[in-house]
Amino acid sequence: MQFEDLIDTQPLWLNEEGLSNEIVLSSRIRLARNLEGYRFPTRAREKELEDVSELVKDAVTKSPYFANGLSFKTKHLSQLDIEFVRERHLLSTKKRIVDCVVGKGEIVSVLINEEDHIRIQCLASGLNIKAVYPVIFKIDEILSSNLTYAFRNDFGYLTSCPTNVGTGMRVSCLLHLPGLVLTKEINKLLDDVMSRGFSVRGLYGEGSEIEGNFFQLSNQITLGIDEEEIATKTEKEIRNVIDLERETRDKLMREAGERVEDKIWRSYGILKNARMLSQEEFVNLSSAVRLGIGIGLIDNTYLKLLNYLLLYTAPAHLQKMKGKIMDADTRDIERANYVREVLKRT
């Protein structure tokens, strides 16, 4: 697979067949690992980083999950391509020079020399932590048998940032919570969630804004607790949020059904007809339509299209598809055209 083929292949974790997919967009686990005897990427010299990269890539190729995959270095990418891989959640920062190895379908990937020497990531559609868990630890097993991890019996895995020390594991789900937002119950919920040791971020990870009622919920604690317990506790917390969101949607429809239906159908009408759409507006309108699908107002076949569009209407994706750099106004026009074209497929 070549880098330029990425744009033409939809990540498999974006298909809509996961559990509780009316609320959970995707599940993700990532492990942070570092090599014994090498400085963390923030402090290492270039030669050291190159050595790390060679070692890790050699180890990664031993895993069948990366057969027919793709490998690229961000320093060889244009600004547009860096933005493009960020939009695909393959990269979470613009800053570092990193290597990325991606398995077919983008279910698994390994980032080399980002914040840590190694970041292993595995994704699945919907609420599916149980499916992700064995995959990521199989990859970890292959890597650990070919590399010497920085590990202390008292601490566990050592990581560049102390918040990851221990298991180096973060379990997260991308949740769509319009009911809790519309009823203004979200802030109390987020406070509760955080007080129980979980953290909440926006659609594009750390530092990103809460857009379109999307929230990434993940474990905060990585130390003094084993991997299975992190996965179990995080999934329990997420199931609790899902239940609350479902109850809130029912309550909302009982108490303000007409207003909610009106908001949903207007959003649908605008998506199907607008000639200019900013990304922010697309995300917000599609959030309302997503709620409409969730409560059974709008046909379920739209969910797959909205998931696809959530990625492919992002600025770099739009520009890669059109094969040219476009200013914001032109992107808004092309975005609206593309949304209309895709929504006609139902």
Added chain:
Amino acid sequence: MQFEDLIDTQPLWLNEEGLSNEIVLSSRIRLARNLEGYRFPTRAREKELEDVSELVKDAVTKSPYFANGLSFKTKHLSQLDIEFVRERHLLSTKKRIVDCVVGKGEIVSVLINEEDHIRIQCLASGLNIKAVYPVIFKIDEILSSNLTYAFRNDFGYLTSCPTNVGTGMRVSCLLHLPGLVLTKEINKLLDDVMSRGFSVRGLYGEGSEIEGNFFQLSNQITLGIDEEEIATKTEKEIRNVIDLERETRDKLMREAGERVEDKIWRSYGILKNARMLSQEEFVNLSSAVRLGIGIGLIDNTYLKLLNYLLLYTAPAHLQKMKGKIMDADTRDIERANYVREVLKRT
């Protein structure tokens, strides 16, 4: 014809076949007349008004334009029905106790004992003053040969309000001017129009707000000028406004085409999908769609439906159709339902 049949028959002047119908909704002439020897309605006793009413109705029935028509007294109408006939432009005030005689299709009507003893009104679709003119003067001729008008050789026809003295004639067109509004050129134009002796009002006549970019343009001067000259000058002024609106639309599409198209298609999408619509929002959204039809973006078959909806989504029409009194929220829901139902007919 019975009063209760009105709701089921669309006024003929609302069909979309008039000239310049992409800008001119309707043309109207009204004549104000009073009977010699009777005090103006504002000052007359009840018995006097009843005598006037009998005399005028007798005279009106002699005109073939009122065959198979309808006659009603507002004092026998409910508040809802009074609002209903106001929405149909048969009555312009809520205040007086008046008689109304309406010809078939609501092209012609005579109001008795409103501001003047007699107000004759004739309407046509689009720019069609030339068609209205002979009809209204044929009715005036029949009435004048059966009644004694209050008339002075020096003044002309005497009227209750001095602004109507002379010809008692007002020629008006209902114009849709979104181009001039969007480009903010409307205020200068209105100033010019008024400085040339014309007046401008909103959709529902005197005292009503400018809604949905609709303007009623009419002659201000009725004295010292003959009827044909009033008609000719007013039509010339209106043709001038139409030309300016067309030029402005062309300019707007050249300079901000995407934004205007976006506004039009969003409005279309909302009308087709909303579940709650206030009257004000309907008028404004349909104004944008009307512009879309005018510039050829949206199929012309919608024009007839929008004209129909402009009347039938008004509060009293909605309630008459549903056969019950409804609060504002319920009307907004029924209005949205009705708009979707009617727009599906294309």
